[in-house]
Amino acid sequence: MSERNDHKVVVPIGPQHPSLKEPGSFKITLDGEKVERAVIEIGYNHRGIEKACESRNYMQALYIIERVCGICSHAHTSCFCQAFEELAGLEVPRRAHYIRGIVGELERLHSHLLWLGVAAHEIGFDTLFMYTWRDRELVLDLLARIGGNRVNYGVNTYGGVRRDLESELMADILRVCDQLEEKLKYYAALALTETTLIARLKGIGVLTPDDVRKFSAVGPVARAAGIMADTRIVEPYGVYQEIAVTPIVDDHCDVYGRTLVRVKEMLEAIRLIRLFVREIPDGPISVRAPRKLPVGEVLSRVEAPRGENVHYIRSTGADMPDRVRVRAPTEANWHGMSHMLEGFQLADVPIIIAAIDPCYSCTDRAIHLVGGGINQLTDWESIRLHSIEQYKSRGIDPSTIKMREF
Amino acid sequence: MGLLDKAIAWGEKKSPWIIHFNAGACNGCDIEVVDALTPQYDLERLGILQQGSPRHADVLVCTGAVTLQTRDRLKQIYDQMSTPKFVVAVGTCACTGGIFDSCYCVTGGIDTVIPVDAYIPGCAVRPEAIIDAVGKLLATLDAKEAGK
Numbered sequence: 001m002s003e004r005n006d007h008k009v010v011v012p013i014g015p016q017h018p019s020l021k022e023p024g025s026f027k028i029t030l031d032g033e034k035v036e037r038a039v040i041e042i043g044y045n046h047r048g049i050e051k052a053c054e055s056r057n058y059m060q061a062l063y064i065i066e067r068v069c070g071i072c073s074h075a076h077t078s079c080f081c082q083a084f085e086e087l088a089g090l091e092v093p094r095r096a097h098y099i100r101g102i103v104g105e106l107e108r109l110h111s112h113l114l115w116l117g118v119a120a121h122e123i124g125f126d127t128l129f130m131y132t133w134r135d136r137e138l139v140l141d142l143l144a145r146i147g148g149n150r151v152n153y154g155v156n157t158y159g160g161v162r163r164d165l166e167s168e169l170m171a172d173i174l175r176v177c178d179q180l181e182e183k184l185k186y187y188a189a190l191a192l193t194e195t196t197l198i199a200r201l202k203g204i205g206v207l208t209p210d211d212v213r214k215f216s217a218v219g220p221v222a223r224a225a226g227i228m229a230d231t232r233i234v235e236p237y238g239v240y241q242e243i244a245v246t247p248i249v250d251d252h253c254d255v256y257g258r259t260l261v262r263v264k265e266m267l268e269a270i271r272l273i274r275l276f277v278r279e280i281p282d283g284p285i286s287v288r289a290p291r292k293l294p295v296g297e298v299l300s301r302v303e304a305p306r307g308e309n310v311h312y313i314r315s316t317g318a319d320m321p322d323r324v325r326v327r328a329p330t331e332a333n334w335h336g337m338s339h340m341l342e343g344f345q346l347a348d349v350p351i352i353i354a355a356i357d358p359c360y361s362c363t364d365r366a367i368h369l370v371g372g373g374i375n376q377l378t379d380w381e382s383i384r385l386h387s388i389e390q391y392k393s394r395g396i397d398p399s400t401i402k403m404r405e406f
Numbered sequence: 407m408g409l410l411d412k413a414i415a416w417g418e419k420k421s422p423w424i425i426h427f428n429a430g431a432c433n434g435c436d437i438e439v440v441d442a443l444t445p446q447y448d449l450e451r452l453g454i455l456q457q458g459s460p461r462h463a464d465v466l467v468c469t470g471a472v473t474l475q476t477r478d479r480l481k482q483i484y485d486q487m488s489t490p491k492f493v494v495a496v497g498t499c500a501c502t503g504g505i506f507d508s509c510y511c512v513t514g515g516i517d518t519v520i521p522v523d524a525y526i527p528g529c530a531v532r533p534e535a536i537i538d539a540v541g542k543l544l545a546t547l548d549a550k551e552a553g554k
Contacts, residue, residue, distance in 0.1 A: 015476065015479055016425075016427050016460070016479060016483055017458070021426065021428060021433070021436040021437070021439075021440060022428045022433065022436065023427075023428055023429075023430075023476055023479070043475055044430065044473065044475045044476050044479070045428070045430050045431070045470075045473065045476075046430075046473055046475065046511050047430055047471065047473055047506045047509050047511055047512050048506075048509040048510045048511040048512070049509075051509065051510060052506070052508075052509050063505060064505060067432040067434070067505055067506075067529075068432065069432055069433050070432040070433035070434025070435070070436070070437060070530055071433050071434075071437060073432075073434070114437065117444075129444075130444055130445050133440070133441065133444035133445065133446075134444065134445040134446060137441075137446040140441075149529075149530070150438070150530065150532060151435075151437065151438065151530035152432075152434055152529060152530060359433065360428075360433075361430075361431065361432045361433045
């Protein structure tokens with residue numbers, strides 16, 4: 001399985017591998033047990049979602065967007081709907097915002113529980129894996145009752161939500177919150193006191209605040225380095241404009257910090273769900289949405305469980321988007337991956353990879369990352385110069401157009 | 407049927423080992439496959455174990471529409487499995503290509519690359535459906551044996 005290269009051993013991992021459920025390929029150059037160089041090859045899950053959206057009308061595109069990722073499907077549709085609503089000038093009813101918030105936080109709970117299980121599995125702590133996945137079923141049952149499906153619930157639509165929450169269901173949500181809170185407190189205590197767990201997670205996969213800025217990491221990876229990168233707080237949207245989220249940061253900068261952030265975020269999600277259920281106003285759950293969008297472009301940001309999710313739509317006034325861009329959180333977090341792996345033991349590789357909660361199906365947007373370091377990145381100005389040259393070759397001179405500030 | 411063949415057939419029926427491969431799924435079916443192995447549904451009570459290596463596995467549990475990048479890998483993994491081997495296509499995408507059919511990077515269902523023994527439709531497949539399909543696949547093994 002391995003090949004020799006200048007007295008160093010190169011171990012290829014993947015794309016089919018036992019630890020993660022998705023295909024990704026890693027070429028790890030080892031010096032003894034130490035990882036000297038890590039080369040990441042992704043793109044196995046590239047299905048051409050952006051192109052698929054551009055060749056379908058908006059209603060059909062929403063179903064494609066929901067299937068960008070099966071774990072954070074609600075975050076993706078929320079982001080896409082939010083972009084659509086902004087461009088169409090729709091006023092979403094308050095009740096719809098609250099329902100989106102409740103489902104979004106339930107999704108965060110199930111995603112983080114899933115992550116905690118997978119991370120525990122990577123360090124050989126299979127008991128915790130089974131415990132968390134058992135508890136996750138409580139959330140999945142709720143989501144199945146809300147949307148009718150366990151994974152892609154299809155709650156969002158343009159202009160609001162498709163499913164209303166009955167008072168009986170909301171009482172059940174509160175009941176499950178009570179049950180889960182008890183278990184989550186146990187996991188939080190476990191993460192803070194269990195010495196073997198701490199010894200296994202502390203000090204590995206380090207990404208300092210400077211690195212976070214350099215590699216533009218998002219979500220729990222950034223928050224574990226003390227950087228408050230949470231779209232719900234930095235740029236509140238929907239229900240978060242009315243109900244504030246408590247910032248959760250940590251200064252460990254390593255895998256342990258990411259674990260703490262996620263466990264605390266689950267407790268925060270429970271607090272938020274309780275608040276949402278208590279404060280939810282009566283009223284309609286959706287407004288009528290147009291079939292076509294006016295000419296324009298829009299960028300929308302939503303905090304998915306893994307970090308900031310960015311969707312872009314450009315419309316030419318037709319019933320189909322002219323361009324769709326999906327920047328999922330894992331895509332931002334991959335850039336620092338080689339840096340996080342280098343210098344650590346081979347045995348730590350699975351947990352370091354798992355610590356960013358990678359979601360390949362979210363990420364694979366025709367990207368081929370080879371090697372580490374920021375020399376791979378192209379800055380905004382050179383992309384602009386490149387595009388100007390491209391247009392000039394077609395006889396158009398766009399150099400007088402001013403850059404749009406975001 | 408020799409003694410060894412009998413032992414293999416018995417083992418396969420009583421304790422099929424599975425390997426899971428994501429050929430380009432959205433993750434939805436994959437987490438449901440893992441879900442079927444965890445306490446709530448617990449496929450392990452039927453003797454089913456998840457394996458890391460294709461060489462140890464009897465059943466290839468495949469999710470997702472096959473993308474151009476995974477196509478060759480999927481074929482390699484199938485070839486590495488020892489006979490007799492079975493393939494279960496989990497999810498609508500794995501059955502036909504589903505919502506991703508006609509995307510430029512997608513070849514279609516699993517059966518466009520390797521032969522499939524059982525299809526489980528659904529987006530995403532529920533763990534109950536996976537257990538049902540596994541039961542039915544094992545029943546066909548019984549029927550095959552009776553036929554012999």
